[in-house]
Amino acid sequence: MGARGTFTGGIHPYDGKDLSKDKPIKDVLPKGDLVYPLSQHIGAPAVPIVQKGDHVLTGQKIAEAGGFVSAPIYATVSGTVKGIEKRRITVGDSVDSIIIENDGLYEEVDYGVCKPLEEQSKEEIIKKVQTAGVVGMGGAGFPTHVKLSPKEPDKIEYIIGNCAECEPYLTSDYRRMIEEPQKVIDGLKCVLALFDNAQGILAVEDNKPDCIKVLKELTKDEPRITVKGLKTKYPQGSERQLIYAATGRMINCDQLPADAGCIVDNVDTLVAINSAVRENKPLMYRIVTVTGDAIADPRNFRVRIGTNYHELIEEAGGFTQEPAKIINGGPMMGFALFHLDVPTTKTASALLCLTKDDVSASKEGPCINCGRCVEVCPGRVVPARLADYAARGNKEAFQKHNGMECCECGCCSFICPAKRPLTQQIKSMRKMVLADRRKKS
């Protein structure tokens, strides 16, 4: 089983990356209050350790992890805690959040001196990642230290840096690799230090030849790291497809990457690991692509977590036309925002403002059985049939036909000529089945 650099299925949507890819990352200084939702990761919410009126410094811990599968939260500006109250987050819920008034001084805590990587023990490295509040920044927000603590560390053979960035419009990982490639490599080295039997693979889609070149140049003397060009195709960066493309190994939805001897980390996550391990710095920044045809000056920003989305739009020159839809993330898997008054969280990656809403513009028709969804499905299921089972509430048939293998990438809905909301139907059914399974266990 060799690594083929690709997978079966997938689509080639308009990628829109040209809008923002050639402009350097710009730092954003927050103007208004900063809001830190206590739940910006998978797992237990963080527990606040500051009170109203407390003075905090940049890089000071303001909430402690609520358990092993959880992550602490840090202040990203200096200022005063205004309170802890419910605030709206991107998905629309209101969750408990710490609010900090920025004093504009950006006084930073002393992170202390750091031992070189070679002198740090494995436990120390994992502890540092945990303390820094690093979570998977590809979108899921799974606490990284949990991922780095598999049951059998000796069986981990590949650490894959997910540099695919297959979502259309997104260029934050691209800019990161162009501007700070060494940090990505150093982050990968931190992870490699944990797994003696592992090789590092930086998996980059071949629409970024400049990144591949730079990374290859910088890793030419690194025996444990290879740079692998992957075929440009959405969803190349989907974890299971990426593992297959990079190593030839396949896992199903019930397995973890570790079952195939793999650990996958996104570009930004690797950079955050690097800062945590080599500089003792907590996770405080995120590169966010603000783009779309409604934006005056689309580009990437280095954003302090907690910054309001309105400010990001302002920084990008505001709207040229009224957007029909604003998406948190990419157009394929992102989440449509119904309100802009939300803070940047650890898992934010893009703010995409489109003047045309394809979804409301297209009228749903009956399935003509064309089979396009079958050809594009990276999970190798039959989306048209699964959507039928979902519509009829037939959980048994849905599971029998591998409905749970869907990764919700959206290819089937994208390609469907009858404009059926296949992904949506399958997604809802998966949620119901998962809820049932939780009830039973």
Add this chain to the structure above:
Amino acid sequence: MSDFMKVSSNPHIRSKMSTQIIMLCVVIALLPTTVFGIYNFGQNALILVIVTVLSCVLFEYLFDLLVHKNITIKDGSAVVTGLLLALNLPPNAPWWIGVIGGFFAIVVVKMLFGGLGQNFMNPALGGRCFLLLAFTSIMTDFATDAYSGATPLAALKAGEHVNVFKMVTGFTSGTIGETSMIAIVLGAIFLMLMGIIDLRIPGTYIVTFVVFIVLFGGRGFDFDFIAAHLAGGGLMLGAFFMATDYVTRPITIKGQYVFGILLGILTGIFRIFGASAEGVSYAIILGNLLTPLIEKYTMPHAFGRKGGMQR
């Protein structure tokens, strides 16, 4: 800008391909063979094409009105059905044959089973087979002013010599749209370039059929005999335009190969051992009926799973 914005579930972009565009492309792809058929056979062929297409669209419209459903004729599928049915009629058939065939194809085969996407066999072929059984003499009379009686396939079956060059170009007798292999393949290439059909079904169908007639045709590997069988009758029109009908062929990729092989064998059996010279229509509708079964046993293995279905 209002404070609240439009939301929907992901993905937020859609491809430009739609059902209407697909139907339009199929109509465009059928134009070369339609135009050639009218040129070859004359005025009555033109009348048949127009009457059949119009009656298919009209019957769908009336059916929608009658059962108080949304009017569905805009999707263009009735035009495709009408055109395919017309191309399967003898050029000198009376105009009402098109009306009756259109009624059976649209109302009985398609709309009564739930409309577009729900029919269990190709409506145009369903209509044609109905006509063949109900009006056998009209449907098998291919004599026109230009050509006398027997189609090249019938002549071939009778052991006569046939002119393969004329069969490929289309200057022979037959149904309106089946005679010119060149015009049909031209349309098929267009559909392949547009990504609407692929070679899975037509390829396996034709290859299997050739293997079958080499083995059982009684003439061994006789190039002229094979070429005549390929160019003659409805094989090309059937393989590229009827067997590839989305609704009635298996949705699974493996199933499409099985379907193609099945059609090749059935067509071979009907043509070599059957009483009639032709066998494509019956082969395809029989294949259509087996489609659900083929699908069931060719479900793909999900990514990272063994076997097509979970227990």
